[in-house]
Amino acid sequence: MAILSLIEQCRSNFYVAFFAGIALSLVIIRFLSDAHKVRQSRNPSVSTTVESAVATKKKDHVPGQWTPSTFQLPKPAPFPDWNIETTKPLPYRAFRHGPIYHTTMGLRTAQSDDWIQLDNHYPRYHADKARRLVERGSKCCHTAPEAWPAAVELLEELTAYLPARYPTLFRRTAVGLDNIWSGESFNIVERPLKEDPIVMCGRLVQDDLALMIERPDGQYHFLSGAILLPGFWRLEDKIGMPLSEIHTSGNVPQYKEKLELGMSSFFKRLKCEDLYVRNNYFIQVDDDLAWSWSIGSEDDENHSWDTAVENRAIEHHMFRSERQSLRRLPKTGAVVFTIRTYFHPVMEIASEDYVAGRLASAVRSWGDDVARYKGAPKYKDVLLEYLDAEHQKQLDRGLDLEKEEDVRKYPW
Numbered sequence: 479m480a481i482l483s484l485i486e487q488c489r490s491n492f493y494v495a496f497f498a499g500i501a502l503s504l505v506i507i508r509f510l511s512d513a514h515k516v517r518q519s520r521n522p523s524v525s526t527t528v529e530s531a532v533a534t535k536k537k538d539h540v541p542g543q544w545t546p547s548t549f550q551l552p553k554p555a556p557f558p559d560w561n562i563e564t565t566k567p568l569p570y571r572a573f574r575h576g577p578i579y580h581t582t583m584g585l586r587t588a589q590s591d592d593w594i595q596l597d598n599h600y601p602r603y604h605a606d607k608a609r610r611l612v613e614r615g616s617k618c619c620h621t622a623p624e625a626w627p628a629a630v631e632l633l634e635e636l637t638a639y640l641p642a643r644y645p646t647l648f649r650r651t652a653v654g655l656d657n658i659w660s661g662e663s664f665n666i667v668e669r670p671l672k673e674d675p676i677v678m679c680g681r682l683v684q685d686d687l688a689l690m691i692e693r694p695d696g697q698y699h700f701l702s703g704a705i706l707l708p709g710f711w712r713l714e715d716k717i718g719m720p721l722s723e724i725h726t727s728g729n730v731p732q733y734k735e736k737l738e739l740g741m742s743s744f745f746k747r748l749k750c751e752d753l754y755v756r757n758n759y760f761i762q763v764d765d766d767l768a769w770s771w772s773i774g775s776e777d778d779e780n781h782s783w784d785t786a787v788e789n790r791a792i793e794h795h796m797f798r799s800e801r802q803s804l805r806r807l808p809k810t811g812a813v814v815f816t817i818r819t820y821f822h823p824v825m826e827i828a829s830e831d832y833v834a835g836r837l838a839s840a841v842r843s844w845g846d847d848v849a850r851y852k853g854a855p856k857y858k859d860v861l862l863e864y865l866d867a868e869h870q871k872q873l874d875r876g877l878d879l880e881k882e883e884d885v886r887k888y889p890w
């Protein structure tokens with residue numbers, strides 16, 4: 479009996495030792511593999527898997543420092559049949575029916591081919607920008623020294639993208655690109671460059687451009703911009719500011735409650751592979767694309783809707799809608815914010831099916847804060863009276879309200 483129990487004890491000790499050995503080996507293997515991954519990611523000459531690189535980047539991220547990514551924006555397909563005379567602006571009608579106006583970031587993903595949108599309004603935007611550069615120059619455009627590499631990178635990206643997307647407008651050259659329509663040549667390799675690279679970028683597209691760069695405080699700061707057609711705000715008031723102050727200084731409604739946290743985490747997480755867009759809309763009561771003088775002179779510190787003339791005739795009401803895009807540049811990690819303004823007389827868009835009714839409903843849905851921000855007290859009565867009458871005309875000629883969603887899905 480004693481011998482039997484001795485054998486039993488030895489056997490169970492063997493099992494304990496065996497399983498403990500396996501557990502210990504697993505721990506050692508895991509430790510060695512982690513150590514290997516860390517070594518790899520710290521030594522750029524050793525190739526790493528994408529997965530481990532991303533994981534390590536997030537864990538090791540030091541605010542204000544960027545590890546260059548190897549991502550390259552895919553070469554875009556040519557915009558189908560693009561023509562500087564006949565390609566109309568995309569018909570963004572980015573407002574929603576009431577009864578409630580929801581303040582959200584309103585971001586949607588987009589295809590990288592659609593990054594920059596150009597159309598037959600190009601000549602007017604190009605001319606307005608050129609005039610503003612002569613008249614106001616550094617009041618509208620600036621690049622902080624620390625943002626210079628990012629502005630150069632944006633210029634390189636546009637030089638690769640634009641001739642591929644709009645081959646009848648731009649031609650790639652050995653040193654940069656030519657604008658075939660305007661006759662301008664851009665040399666992007668000479669040093670020093672002829673102009674601030676963000677100015678060169680601004681001349682190429684219809685958009686205003688802003689570069690946001692993370693500083694060691696972990697916040698994204700507005701450090702380079704060509705803000706030539708802003709309508710209601712001035713680069714000189716916002717340059718250098720972090721994202722939050724840009725918005726709080728402008729009293730953007732519900733920024734703290736509804737936007738601040740989401741925006742801050744969006745900026746931290748944005749990947750080079752992503753392209754996001756959002757649209758907004760305003761009413762303007764003069765037809766100056768660059769600066770809405772109705773709210774006061776651009777050089778007047780106290781410009782505001784409060785000083786604007788009330789109840790201008792509907793002929794002066796313009797629908798102003800921005801299509802904004804966000805992407806991250808791979809080499810410098812800067813976030814590019816593009817602001818493309820679409821600008822049409824209210825009377826023109828209100829004649830489109832459903833638009834008058836929906837815009838009237840949207841304007842009525844603004845809470846007091848949004849109405850004040852958008853200047854509604856100065857034009858609401860005239861605008862709503864006109865939109866209601868146009869909507870009624872559409873109903874009288876048989877417009878079927880049930881079909882609205884099929885015909886016009888946001889943002890159209």
Ligand code: HEM
Nearest residue numbers: 583688690700711716724725727728729730741744758815
């Ligand atoms: C996720 C990105 C962003 C979101 C969701 C956002 C959201 C908003 C919103 C809701 C407004 C009020 C007007 C509107 O409805 O559009 C606004 C205004 C504004 N935003 Fe942004 N924004 C973003 C990024 C930026 C960036 C990168 C800049 C950099 C220059 C910027 C500059 C401004 C300015 C200058 C105004 C006008 C402020 C004023 O009235 O003084 N925004 N933004």
